[in-house]
Amino acid sequence: MRLGHHHVRARVPATSANLGPGFDALGLALGLHDDLEVRALGSPGVVVDVTGEGADSVPRGEDHLVVRALRLALDHVGAPQTGLHLTCTNRIPHGRGLGSSAAAAVGGLLLARALLADPEALDDETVLGLATELEGHPDNAAPALLGGATIAWLEGTGERPRAVRLGLHPDVAPLVVVPATELSTRRARGVLPASVPHRDAAQQAGRAALLVEALSRRPDLLLPATCDWLHQPYRRDVMPDSLALVDALRAHGVAAVVSGAGPTVLALARVRRDAAGTAVGTDADGVVDDAFGGVMGGWAVLRPGLDLDGGGAWPVG
Ligand SMILES: Nc1ncnc2c1ncn2[C@@H]1O[C@H](COP(=O)(O)OP(=O)(O)O)[C@@H](O)[C@H]1O
Numbered sequence: 508m509r510l511g512h513h514h515v516r517a518r519v520p521a522t523s524a525n526l527g528p529g530f531d532a533l534g535l536a537l538g539l540h541d542d543l544e545v546r547a548l549g550s551p552g553v554v555v556d557v558t559g560e561g562a563d564s565v566p567r568g569e570d571h572l573v574v575r576a577l578r579l580a581l582d583h584v585g586a587p588q589t590g591l592h593l594t595c596t597n598r599i600p601h602g603r604g605l606g607s608s609a610a611a612a613v614g615g616l617l618l619a620r621a622l623l624a625d626p627e628a629l630d631d632e633t634v635l636g637l638a639t640e641l642e643g644h645p646d647n648a649a650p651a652l653l654g655g656a657t658i659a660w661l662e663g664t665g666e667r668p669r670a671v672r673l674g675l676h677p678d679v680a681p682l683v684v685v686p687a688t689e690l691s692t693r694r695a696r697g698v699l700p701a702s703v704p705h706r707d708a709a710q711q712a713g714r715a716a717l718l719v720e721a722l723s724r725r726p727d728l729l730l731p732a733t734c735d736w737l738h739q740p741y742r743r744d745v746m747p748d749s750l751a752l753v754d755a756l757r758a759h760g761v762a763a764v765v766s767g768a769g770p771t772v773l774a775l776a777r778v779r780r781d782a783a784g785t786a787v788g789t790d791a792d793g794v795v796d797d798a799f800g801g802v803m804g805g806w807a808v809l810r811p812g813l814d815l816d817g818g819g820a821w822p823v824g
């Protein structure tokens with residue numbers, strides 16, 4: 508496989524995984540993006556320029572996640588490795604549960620796809636497989652790639668990742684409350700138990716099924732549909748403020764959950780409409796400020812909207 512382009516750009520969305528009961532399965536793409544650009548160089552090596560989120564902390568060499576993903580994809584299709592000049596404009600906060608690592612992985616894979624003479628050698632299923640290899644779970648990578656809300660699962664003995672898009676009701680309006688502090692996904696996964704009570708697993712299956720209905724047709728059911736027994740209770744000790752905010756919002760009737768592995772809080776707010784059907788706000792308006800009272804300062808409230816297209820990459824010029 509040869510390269511067909513030497514200068515390409517990619518845009519990849521933030522994602523919120525789990526959505527309550529869909530641990531490692533459900534995810535939602537948000538209207539907050541990282542922009543990436545890469546030039547294939549004639550000489551070996553890598554130059555990485557980063558502005559925005561993570562600029563002070565991410566590595567600048569071959570171990571940069573976008574570079575690792577890009578090289579993994581080139582190897583996968585048998586394309587030659589090349590020198591790279593990568594430029595990242597990062598808007599997705601790192602270590603907050605908004606899928607920054609999935610965006611970097613999917614972004615690198617999509618850059619590689621756009622460099623190839625035959626981009627179809629890296630179809631979406633292959634990209635999802637490679638992203639899951641890097642991430643360890645497919646629930647962020649699926650919406651980062653496909654956009655909208657997705658259900659991901661692992662199939663067969665090889666645990667091949669698969670994903671489908673889910674219809675989204677137009678009245679579902681995400682709101683995220685992002686703390687200043689980071690918590691790595693690795694640490695938040697480390698506190699999960701090896702097994703859970705059968706009753707909890709059974710309850711969770713029912714709510715995950717209900718959530719599919721709530722997201723696509725019945726947003727009035729979002730509150731009961733976002734109950735979770737499998738991860739948030741075990742993570743309370745490593746993000747007590749986040750869970751306190753989730754509890755406070757839910758007590759006000761807002762469908763709040765921990766976003767991904769936290770510590771960001773996601774509210775699946777519902778658009779409120781007047782008699783003529785015009786949107787006049789959401790059920791979270793005002794409530795977020797009230798529920799905020801007891802939580803520490805330095806948190807940012809964002810209404811990013813949805814990304815219904817997913818990540819993409821294009822040749823420049
Ligand atoms: N845009 C990026 N470029 C390079 N590395 C990244 C990028 N985004 C995330 N990472 C790496 O992934 C880590 C965060 O991943 P993780 O703990 O899974 O949190 P998140 O919920 O943000 O995905 C960062 O500390 C960094 O090492």
Ligand SMILES: N[C@@H](CCOP(=O)(O)O)C(=O)O
Binds near residue numbers: 524607644766
């Ligand atoms: N299902 C994963 C999701 C991690 O998402 P992230 O955005 O925190 O990386 C988990 O809950 O561990």
